[in-house]
Amino acid sequence: MRRLRPLPPLPRDDGFWDAVGPLWRHPAVQSMARYPQHGEASCLSHCLAVAYLSYRCCLRRGLDARAAARGGLLHDLFLYDWHTYRPARGEGLHGFTHPRRALENARRYFALTPVEEDVILRHMWPLTPRLPATAEGRVVTMVDKYVSLLETFRRPASLEPGALLLRWGVLLAGK
Numbered sequence: 001m002r003r004l005r006p007l008p009p010l011p012r013d014d015g016f017w018d019a020v021g022p023l024w025r026h027p028a029v030q031s032m033a034r035y036p037q038h039g040e041a042s043c044l045s046h047c048l049a050v051a052y053l054s055y056r057c058c059l060r061r062g063l064d065a066r067a068a069a070r071g072g073l074l075h076d077l078f079l080y081d082w083h084t085y086r087p088a089r090g091e092g093l094h095g096f097t098h099p100r101r102a103l104e105n106a107r108r109y110f111a112l113t114p115v116e117e118d119v120i121l122r123h124m125w126p127l128t129p130r131l132p133a134t135a136e137g138r139v140v141t142m143v144d145k146y147v148s149l150l151e152t153f154r155r156p157a158s159l160e161p162g163a164l165l166l167r168w169g170v171l172l173a174g175k
């Protein structure tokens with residue numbers, strides 16, 4: 001069984017928690033803590049990092065930060081360990097199919113806006129061919145790749161939200 005790091009300290013940001021609080025407390029979302037994502041990061045830790053960075057990025061750009069936060073938190077709600085998962089006969093590989101699975105699970109538990117659905121369904125572009133239709137979807141798509149790279153290659157301290165935000169802020173500022 002793969003060892004998973006505990007969650008990093010949660011961001012202290014009332015606006016963010018106003019957007020995602022009910023989702024965060026839901027057992028289906030919390031169950032992502034059981035599943036490894038990249039390196040020692042759980043799916044829950046990954047989705048939280050993607051949600052928060054996407055939220056801050058969209059807030060700064062005057063986009064729908066709430067939808068980015070909610071869609072970001074749910075974007076990998078596929079609810080299995082993809083490292084050991086064996087697709088059923090006729091089912092495609094995880095990389096291609098999990099956005100649809102995550103969307104189906106998210107719809108089961110939550111009422112989603114069209115922007116949130118776009119965020120979840122299109123986040124694997126360009127592996128899946130359709131570019132997100134919304135700016136929020138494009139932000140989450142890029143943030144997802146950024147967080148995934150950090151989780152795969154960086155040491156744990158770099159994954160704390162403060163450290164992530166610092167790097168992301170520097171990137172956005174073009175410094």
Ligand SMILES: [Fe+2]
Pocket residue numbers: 075076098099123124
């Ligand atoms: Fe994903």
Ligand SMILES: [Fe+2]
Pocket residue numbers: 046050075076144
């Ligand atoms: Fe992801």
